[in-house]
Amino acid sequence: MTPYHFKKADQGDQPAIDQLLNTAIMPGWISLSYQSAAGHHAPLWADVDHNSIIGYHGETPTGMASCSVFPCHFQGKRQRLAWFNQLRIATRFQSKPVILRDGMAAIHTHLRQNDPGWYLVSIVADNARARRLVQAGLPGFPRFEPLFRYHSLAFGSRRYQHPKNVRHATAHDMTNLRNFLNQQSQHRPLSPYITDFGSFQNLTPQDFLIAEDNGTITGTVAVWQQSPEKRMIVHGYTAQLARFRPVVNLFSRIINLPRLPPEGHELSNAFLSFLTTCTSQIAKDLVRAALNIAHQRGVAMATLGLAQDDKLLAPLCKAFGHRDYESVIYAVTLSPDHPMPLKDDFRNSKIEIGLL
Numbered sequence: 001m002t003p004y005h006f007k008k009a010d011q012g013d014q015p016a017i018d019q020l021l022n023t024a025i026m027p028g029w030i031s032l033s034y035q036s037a038a039g040h041h042a043p044l045w046a047d048v049d050h051n052s053i054i055g056y057h058g059e060t061p062t063g064m065a066s067c068s069v070f071p072c073h074f075q076g077k078r079q080r081l082a083w084f085n086q087l088r089i090a091t092r093f094q095s096k097p098v099i100l101r102d103g104m105a106a107i108h109t110h111l112r113q114n115d116p117g118w119y120l121v122s123i124v125a126d127n128a129r130a131r132r133l134v135q136a137g138l139p140g141f142p143r144f145e146p147l148f149r150y151h152s153l154a155f156g157s158r159r160y161q162h163p164k165n166v167r168h169a170t171a172h173d174m175t176n177l178r179n180f181l182n183q184q185s186q187h188r189p190l191s192p193y194i195t196d197f198g199s200f201q202n203l204t205p206q207d208f209l210i211a212e213d214n215g216t217i218t219g220t221v222a223v224w225q226q227s228p229e230k231r232m233i234v235h236g237y238t239a240q241l242a243r244f245r246p247v248v249n250l251f252s253r254i255i256n257l258p259r260l261p262p263e264g265h266e267l268s269n270a271f272l273s274f275l276t277t278c279t280s281q282i283a284k285d286l287v288r289a290a291l292n293i294a295h296q297r298g299v300a301m302a303t304l305g306l307a308q309d310d311k312l313l314a315p316l317c318k319a320f321g322h323r324d325y326e327s328v329i330y331a332v333t334l335s336p337d338h339p340m341p342l343k344d345d346f347r348n349s350k351i352e353i354g355l356l
Helices: 011-023 097-110 128-134 171-185 239-250 280-296 313-319
Strands: 004-008 030-036 049-057 060-074 077-089 119-124 143-156 166-168 208-213 216-224 230-237 269-277 301-307 322-333
Touching (some): 011 030, 011 049, 011 060, 011 077, 060 097, 077 097, 119 128, 119 143, 143 280, 166 280, 171 208, 171 216, 171 269, 208 280, 216 280, 230 239, 280 301, 280 313, 301 313
Parallel strands (some): 077 119
Antiparallel strands (some): 004 049, 030 230, 049 060, 060 077, 119 322, 143 322, 216 269
């Protein structure tokens, strides 16, 4: 018998969920907590099936996890794939692997929703302790298989001249834009299958930029601000970065890096979402236009997520000053005998950073 128990979360568990999510710190060159308004912890997309489990030791919350089932492109067709997210263990219980083991089993018991028997999860690359634990192959633990690395690129917003081939979208563009995104993403594993942009919270047609060539859409990106529903709070920096933070901020406009707020303050951020195009030059034009929009809105930083084999990663990293927040994407199965997807199935993946 174990003193820890897990259950499917309900409304009565909301204060404990708020506590776990708003106090957990994610490591990296900048350590962050992802804080949400009470009751706003689900993905900001109505097409996602989202449920959580929560663990207790007596009446003390020990940890939680969520399962979000997304409509995605995978293996060239529309499928619903399950993500583990919001994996949190309270600080005082992080030395007890039994919580992670029993928590994962509880997900399998309470949250399984017509999934293929395997799940996806993202773990910060700098979280060496967590990665060692999940890859140790301990008895009774789920099987974790690393698939690829994912780069969250933080750009400083700044004033750019608006590219001539890029314009703001209108409500009349959204059907064509949806069709363009789904067509271009059909063979991009893990990219969202979009039926209606109205199902995304805090996202309007005015947030989208469109690149065109003689009236034909050649690319798009959205500047998606999720605050106040979801905010990033700074808890600290690496020692070297903390020492030189005032210098970085002083020259941030020149070196095109985001301004870094003091510890305890919100990181003013927008996500560069749905970036889709066939050429690196159009991608650069779209990112310039998006960073200009973020600057006009008073947003200090814009974050773009790209898989390690994305052909846009190298040219965009070269073109724009940035900070890289790296994660590892894993496939997970709770049954050691269940077949895992092939790594080749995830080539050229396209994960929407605003939904992680």
